[in-house]
Amino acid sequence: MSATLTLDALTKTFDGAAHPAVDAVSFTVAAGECLAILGPSGSGKSTVLRSIAGLDVPSSGRILVDGTEVAGLAPERRGMAMVFQRPLLFPHLSVLDNVAFAGTVAGQPRREARADAAQFLDLVQLGGFGSRAVTALSGGQEQRVALARALAARPRVLLLDEPFSALDPALRTDMHELLAQIRAQLNPTVVMVTHDRDEAAVVADTVALLTAGRLLQHDSVPRLYSRPASLAVSRLMGGRNEVEGTVSEGVHYSALGAIAAPEGEQWPDGVGVLVVRQEALRLGEPLPGEAGVRGVVAASALRGPRAHVVVDVNGAALECETAAISAPEVGTEVTVSIPLAGCAVLAA
Amino acid sequence: MLETPGPGGALPTRPRASASGRLRALLFVAPAVLIAGFVVIGGIGVALVQSVGLMPLVGEAEFSLDAYTANADDLLTGLGLSLAIATASTVLSCVIGLTAAVIITQGRISGRVVAALSALTIPVPHLIGAAAIGLLVADSGLIPRALGLTPAQWPDLVGGPWWVAVVLEYTWKESAFVALVVAGVLATRVAQYDETAALLGASRARRLRHVVIPLARPAVIVSAVIIFVYTFGSYEVAWLLGRPYPEPLPVLAFRLFTSISLTSRPEAAAVAVVTTAVALIVVAIGMAALKRTPLWR
Numbered sequence: 001m002s003a004t005l006t007l008d009a010l011t012k013t014f015d016g017a018a019h020p021a022v023d024a025v026s027f028t029v030a031a032g033e034c035l036a037i038l039g040p041s042g043s044g045k046s047t048v049l050r051s052i053a054g055l056d057v058p059s060s061g062r063i064l065v066d067g068t069e070v071a072g073l074a075p076e077r078r079g080m081a082m083v084f085q086r087p088l089l090f091p092h093l094s095v096l097d098n099v100a101f102a103g104t105v106a107g108q109p110r111r112e113a114r115a116d117a118a119q120f121l122d123l124v125q126l127g128g129f130g131s132r133a134v135t136a137l138s139g140g141q142e143q144r145v146a147l148a149r150a151l152a153a154r155p156r157v158l159l160l161d162e163p164f165s166a167l168d169p170a171l172r173t174d175m176h177e178l179l180a181q182i183r184a185q186l187n188p189t190v191v192m193v194t195h196d197r198d199e200a201a202v203v204a205d206t207v208a209l210l211t212a213g214r215l216l217q218h219d220s221v222p223r224l225y226s227r228p229a230s231l232a233v234s235r236l237m238g239g240r241n242e243v244e245g246t247v248s249e250g251v252h253y254s255a256l257g258a259i260a261a262p263e264g265e266q267w268p269d270g271v272g273v274l275v276v277r278q279e280a281l282r283l284g285e286p287l288p289g290e291a292g293v294r295g296v297v298a299a300s301a302l303r304g305p306r307a308h309v310v311v312d313v314n315g316a317a318l319e320c321e322t323a324a325i326s327a328p329e330v331g332t333e334v335t336v337s338i339p340l341a342g343c344a345v346l347a348a
Numbered sequence: 349m350l351e352t353p354g355p356g357g358a359l360p361t362r363p364r365a366s367a368s369g370r371l372r373a374l375l376f377v378a379p380a381v382l383i384a385g386f387v388v389i390g391g392i393g394v395a396l397v398q399s400v401g402l403m404p405l406v407g408e409a410e411f412s413l414d415a416y417t418a419n420a421d422d423l424l425t426g427l428g429l430s431l432a433i434a435t436a437s438t439v440l441s442c443v444i445g446l447t448a449a450v451i452i453t454q455g456r457i458s459g460r461v462v463a464a465l466s467a468l469t470i471p472v473p474h475l476i477g478a479a480a481i482g483l484l485v486a487d488s489g490l491i492p493r494a495l496g497l498t499p500a501q502w503p504d505l506v507g508g509p510w511w512v513a514v515v516l517e518y519t520w521k522e523s524a525f526v527a528l529v530v531a532g533v534l535a536t537r538v539a540q541y542d543e544t545a546a547l548l549g550a551s552r553a554r555r556l557r558h559v560v561i562p563l564a565r566p567a568v569i570v571s572a573v574i575i576f577v578y579t580f581g582s583y584e585v586a587w588l589l590g591r592p593y594p595e596p597l598p599v600l601a602f603r604l605f606t607s608i609s610l611t612s613r614p615e616a617a618a619v620a621v622v623t624t625a626v627a628l629i630v631v632a633i634g635m636a637a638l639k640r641t642p643l644w645r
Binding site: 075080081082088090133149150 | 540541543544545546547548549550551554555558559562563565641642643
């Protein structure tokens with residue numbers, strides 16, 4: 001049920017469009033791995049998924065499953081199943097027959113297909129719902145059935161196109177847990193499209209960040225946050241701190257003072273922008289491995305249980321996320337501790 | 349984030365219409381209801397009353413079923429013939445129309461051509477269609493002439509024993525109707541289901557059988573009922589392209605209605621009542637079939 005998926009310079013230009021919707025995107029998803037394609041609306045992430053599925057024909061590039069090119073194969077012969085944002089359960093079939101659909105159309109005897117489908121309904125914790133009409137399900141249940149139906153097709157690659165974005169936050173968390181369980185039990189190769197950074201971080205092993213059809217970075221989730229490949233990646237990942245300065249012999253000099261590169265990192269000499277996540281910063285005296293800088297709180301905004309505190313350090317603004325309950329008032333002098341391991345320097 | 353009501357959550361109830369609002373709504377629909385009621389119930393009622401002898405042209409009103417038994421043989425033959433013509437036309441129209449609808453929803457050039465042909469067919473009146481079919485397929489018509497065949501070499505399509513030209517005309521017009529109605533239903537919902545089914549491994553043929561046809565079923569049933577009732581009660585095509593005897597029910601009814609014999613009027617009414625009763629039974633069967641489709645529930 002798991003195969004290696006490779007995209008090689010996949011490009012798709014729609015008829016009459018001036019720019020390609022997907023521009024030379026390449027990545028590999030190992031068997032059993034979960035990749036999230038993350039990007040804003042219109043970044044081409046759904047087009048990548050539809051091309052993999054065979055629903056869109058790429059303009060150029062190759063798609064390989066276990067090393068074999070699938071170009072020219074109709075969607076039904078690619079061995080991929082897809083769950084869309086809408087569950088799209090067949091309205092004329094019961095819940096069980098929806099899940100048994102892949103077996104039925106493959107020519108399996110009905111009883112066998114249904115017995116098999118019942119196991120997948122159990123897997124998505126909907127055992128006993130088989131005889132219901134699909135109209136008698138809630139939104140979350142519908143999406144569980146859609147997932148069971150896709151899994152019952154035993155796809156070589158499971159494609160998920162923003163499958164949980166229409167669900168409320170609590171249901172979405174449930175679905176993330178369910179997906180983790182399914183991955184632990186069946187180990188499918190999963191490619192999921194999402195515009196939600198948090199969802200990508202929770203669900204995926206690696207993330208491919210896409211914008212305007214281009215792949216900006218394909219990396220593990222922690223590295224995407226702490227070692228962005230460019231300022232664009234840092235911004236798309238929600239990074240708020242950018243401090244311009246100059247690097248000399250592995251040390252970044254700026255309004256913050258001298259910040260040394262963490263062990264194992266090479267910062268090229270010259271002009272460079274230091275980025276560090278707002279969540280990584282801490283108000284308080286520095287511990288070993290941290291650099292402390294003094295500044296004055298310039299602004300503070302509450303975000304529910306968290307507060308975004310902007311500290312002015314010698315003219316450079318540092319945004320720091322802290323617990324709302326311990327957020328200092330505007331005008332207070334504070335020390336901001338910067339973990340060196342969380343710092344990266346990027347070209348301006 | 350504010351909680352939104354889930355799919356099972358309580359929906360806000362719509363405010364009830366006030367008594368004066370309802371009265372006003374009733375007054376607005378009253379003219380249409382009255383006219384439709386007068387024509388449908390009044391027409392059927394008069395035919396029924398006339399057919400059982402309670403509204404004679406001359407003489408005493410007396411309940412009798414004579415009008416039903418007077419032409420019993422013709423009535424039964426006509427009933428069988430009308431049922432056969434309507435069934436053949438409905439089945440052919442639905443099969444051809446559904447096929448055309450599937451071609452239309454594929455979205456290719458052929459689909460657009462079929463859609464245009466269907467749309468062009470709809471506004472042509474049946475009478476014109478019947479005349480055109482007659483000119484084309486009669487034994488002295490355009491097609492046998494173009495093929496260089498003598499009338500003896502050409503089958504009796506017009507006025508022949510199998511009522512082929514009549515069924516052909518109905519099928520031509522009504523398959524276009526089915527195609528447009530079903531394509532309208534499929535276009536809005538079938539594309540995404542079709543993709544989903546393909547990704548679950550269903551071939552084109554399997555998708556047609558397991559997804560497209562079931563999704564089209566309610567629209568096909570409704571269309572079939574409309575076509576059956578129309579072709580069962582339609583007069584001019586059968587009169588123009590059929591043979592003089594036996595007569596389908598509408599032709600028989602019209603002949604009796606315009607006959608000079610005084611007893612013919614109740615007999616024509618009896619044929620009309622039988623025609624209406626069969627049509628109503630077919631509508632009931634159609635509605636029952638519709639209720640049995642999972643989509644309708």
